[in-house]
Each structure stands twice: as C-alpha cells, then as structure tokens.
Amino acid sequence: MTITRADADQQDAALALIVTAQSSPTTACAYLGTEADGVRAELDDLDTPWQETLRVAVEPSGRVVGAVLHDADPEETMRSWIHGPWTLDEQTWSAYAVPLVRAAIDQLPPGVEQHELSAAPAHTGMARLAADLGWHATGVSIAYQATPATAHRWPGDAPDARVATSGDLPAMTALHDAAFPGTYATASQLLADEGRATLVLEHDGELAGYASGEIQADGAGYLDFLAIAPGHRGQGLAPGLLAAISRELLARSSQGTVNLVVDEINATAVALYEGFGYVRDAELLGYRSWPQPQPQPQSLGGSFA
Ligand SMILES: CC(C)(COP(=O)(O)OP(=O)(O)OC[C@H]1O[C@@H](n2cnc3c(N)ncnc32)[C@H](O)[C@@H]1OP(=O)(O)O)[C@@H](O)C(=O)NCCC(=O)NCCS
Structure with a gap:
C-alpha cells in the first residue's frame, strides 16, 4: 500500500473517484456537494x-x-475537517480508510489537533472508521433546504433586523459563544468575512439576535448560524430574523436554494424551520476526534451543500 501526494494524473483519477463517491449517501462525505460540477467548485x-x-x-x-x-x-479554532476518505469499494475502504485519515492528519499545521468527519448515517463505513479511530459520534443532524417556492410562506422581515457591523462584535461574541460553543468560526471571523450575510436584530436597545450565512462555491445559500439571546427567546422574534436572512441568501444564491443543518433534538429550531416550509433533504452524523462536552441542541456547525 502506498499513500502519497498526487501527481497530475493521480489528481484526475482521485477527482473522478470523489465525484462518483459523492453521488451516493452511503459513500459521500457531508462537507461537499453531490453533483459533479458542485463538487469541483x-x-x-x-x-x-x-x-x-x-x-x-x-x-x-x-x-x-x-x-x-x-x-x-490553524488561526482560531485549531480544527480540521477531513474531506472523505473515499475509496473505490468496500474492500479498499477496509484497507485504506484509516491510513488515509492518518495521512491527512499528518500534514496538518502544528497545533491543529481536533478533527472532524461527517457523513449520512447510511454511510456505515464512516461509522466503522470513526470507531477504529476512537472518535466520537455527535447526534443526528438534519439538513433542510428552502427554495423560492417555499418563500411565499415566510412572514415579513423583522423591521429591527440590520446588517451587522464591527460595533456589534462584543454582544455578538457573547451570544455566538453561548449558542454555538466550540463551533468552527468565531463571531469575529463571521464579521470579517465580506462574502457573508450577517444580520443582527435589535430589540429594546439590545442585541436580541443574529443570523449569518454565505453562498457556497456551488452557488447554494447556506445558513449556518441563527440565535436569539436567551432573555429574548419565546417572544416570536425568531421568524422575522429567519425570514430576513433566508430572503437575503435566497436572493444571492445562483442555485435559488438555502440550506441549513440543525440537530434533530433542537425541537424549537426544527419547528421553526418546518413552519417556514424548509424541506428535509438529508440526515447527517458528525464524528469528532475530541469528546463531546454535552449534547448541544444547535446546528452541527459543519458545512453542507
Ligand atoms: C432556535 C431559536 C433561534 C428560536 O428562537 P425563539 O425566540 O425561542 O423562538 P420564537 O419564539 O421567536 O419562535 C419560534 C416559534 O416560531 C414558530 N414559527 C414557525 N414558523 C413560523 C412562521 N412562519 N411565522 C411565525 N412563527 C413561526 C415556531 O413554531 C415556534 O413556535 P412556538 O412558540 O409555538 O414554539 C432560539 O431558541 C435559539 O437561539 N436557540 C439557540 C441557538 C439555536 O439553536 N439556533 C438554531 C440552530 S440552527
């Protein structure tokens, strides 16, 4: 067995292998899309x-x-996301999956010591691989998708929603860190990313909520963060904020879609998204090299296309 950097011919062969594997939930990794053009993008x-x-x-x-x-x-969260591994078939999976992941980890920058994989529950090989590596499964997450056809069900945008600015950083950091502890991007990274849509909601002179999403390389919108501050929850503020960020991402998406991922156990968020007509698209399981602190009823914090 040889695991090596790829020359140009091997890159082409690997790309073909990846595209084929991404087309089935039993062999796809969750961080990339399922269509050939989207995977490449x-x-x-x-x-x-x-x-x-x-x-x-x-x-x-x-x-x-x-x-x-x-x-x-290697700057802030000190994490890696392993894309794949992918193999030709089950036999090669048994032989190469673990060594491939180790080869990916071996080349990481110093200090990046937490690693994550994600796939559909149907990818049973990934569950075996995670067990072999001694990694921990997170709870099941659900991927949802909205299209323009769903948008007519949405309420009006919250009148107090506006584009986030650097002045929102302290309050947004407090809310972001409490709502999504240990997630893959800090509030500061969200605000610094000009390609993102990040909105905040003001209520009674306080930052009552925020939402942030982006357009992925394949043109799909992806809403990865939405939270209402604990003192403002249960007052019906979430739908107006969700409507505003969803419309913004839908308008920017060349695919005309908005995707998001939420933990199955996050009943309030699931009810909110389903009430908006977001449609269940897939189920996902994350596997992490570090122990789960406590079950967190938030979004997976991983990219889905
Ligand atoms: C999820 C979260 C944003 C919801 O905020 P909230 O203030 O508790 O929710 P709200 O009271 O504004 O709205 C939720 C309600 O909207 C309802 N709703 C759904 N669609 C609606 C619509 N089109 N119009 C109006 N209301 C709608 C939901 O069913 C729910 O109703 P309920 O009060 O009967 O349960 C909040 O709990 C939170 O910040 N959680 C931590 C972070 C998190 O989990 N984010 C989501 C991860 S992806």
Whole structure:
C-alpha cells in the first residue's frame, strides 16, 4: 500500500473517484456537494488548494483506489475537517480508510489537533472508521433546504433586523459563544468575512439576535448560524430574523436554494424551520476526534451543500 501526494494524473483519477463517491449517501462525505460540477467548485473553494492536501492510496499497479483531503483553521479554532476518505469499494475502504485519515492528519499545521468527519448515517463505513479511530459520534443532524417556492410562506422581515457591523462584535461574541460553543468560526471571523450575510436584530436597545450565512462555491445559500439571546427567546422574534436572512441568501444564491443543518433534538429550531416550509433533504452524523462536552441542541456547525 502506498499513500502519497498526487501527481497530475493521480489528481484526475482521485477527482473522478470523489465525484462518483459523492453521488451516493452511503459513500459521500457531508462537507461537499453531490453533483459533479458542485463538487469541483467546492474543492476549488477550499482555503488550502485541494491539490496540496490531497493524499491518494495507490496500488502497485498504479491505480488510484482511495483519496482524502482536508480543510483546516490553524488561526482560531485549531480544527480540521477531513474531506472523505473515499475509496473505490468496500474492500479498499477496509484497507485504506484509516491510513488515509492518518495521512491527512499528518500534514496538518502544528497545533491543529481536533478533527472532524461527517457523513449520512447510511454511510456505515464512516461509522466503522470513526470507531477504529476512537472518535466520537455527535447526534443526528438534519439538513433542510428552502427554495423560492417555499418563500411565499415566510412572514415579513423583522423591521429591527440590520446588517451587522464591527460595533456589534462584543454582544455578538457573547451570544455566538453561548449558542454555538466550540463551533468552527468565531463571531469575529463571521464579521470579517465580506462574502457573508450577517444580520443582527435589535430589540429594546439590545442585541436580541443574529443570523449569518454565505453562498457556497456551488452557488447554494447556506445558513449556518441563527440565535436569539436567551432573555429574548419565546417572544416570536425568531421568524422575522429567519425570514430576513433566508430572503437575503435566497436572493444571492445562483442555485435559488438555502440550506441549513440543525440537530434533530433542537425541537424549537426544527419547528421553526418546518413552519417556514424548509424541506428535509438529508440526515447527517458528525464524528469528532475530541469528546463531546454535552449534547448541544444547535446546528452541527459543519458545512453542507
Ligand atoms: C432556535 C431559536 C433561534 C428560536 O428562537 P425563539 O425566540 O425561542 O423562538 P420564537 O419564539 O421567536 O419562535 C419560534 C416559534 O416560531 C414558530 N414559527 C414557525 N414558523 C413560523 C412562521 N412562519 N411565522 C411565525 N412563527 C413561526 C415556531 O413554531 C415556534 O413556535 P412556538 O412558540 O409555538 O414554539 C432560539 O431558541 C435559539 O437561539 N436557540 C439557540 C441557538 C439555536 O439553536 N439556533 C438554531 C440552530 S440552527
């Protein structure tokens, strides 16, 4: 068995393998899309060029039978997201899945010591791999999608919703850290990212909520953060904020879609999204190299396309 950096021919072979594997929930990783063009666009959009982080499993015949790559944040969260691994079939999965993940981890920048994988529950190989690695499964999350056809059900935008500014950072940080502890992006990163749509909701002179999303490389909108401050919850503020951020992302999305991921146990959020006509698109399971503190009824905090 050889696990190596990929030359140009091996990159092409790996890309074909990845695209095929992404087309089925039993072999796809959750961080990339399922359509060939979308997968390529999302790979090209990764912070570190995928050709650099790509590692391939190569048989003595020269055939590429497995691939893996990663995305990492060596600045703030010190985490990595392992994309894949993908292999040709179950036999090559048994042989190469663990070594591929180890090869991905071996090349991470110093200090990046927490790693995450994600796939549909139907990807039973991923569950076996996580167990072999000693990683922990998070709860099941549900991926939802809205399209323009759903938007007619939405209430009006909250009148107090506005674009977030740097002056919102302290209050937004407090709310973000409490609502999504340990997630993959800090409030400061959300505000600094000009490609994002980040809205805040003011109520009684306080920051009562915020929502943040982006357009992914394949053109799909992705809403990854929405929270109402604890003292303002249960007062009906969430729908106006959700309507405002959903409309903004829908308007920006070339695919005309808004996706989001929420923990199955987060009943309030599930009721809110289903009330908006968001449609269940897939189920996801995350696997983390570090222990779960407590079940957190929030979004998975992982990218879904
Ligand atoms: C999820 C969260 C944003 C909801 O905020 P909230 O203030 O508790 O909710 P609100 O009272 O404004 O609204 C929720 C209600 O909107 C309802 N709703 C759904 N669609 C609606 C619509 N189109 N129009 C009006 N109301 C709607 C929901 O069913 C729910 O009703 P209920 O009061 O009968 O339960 C809040 O609990 C929170 O910040 N949680 C922590 C972070 C989090 O989990 N975020 C979501 C992760 S993706």
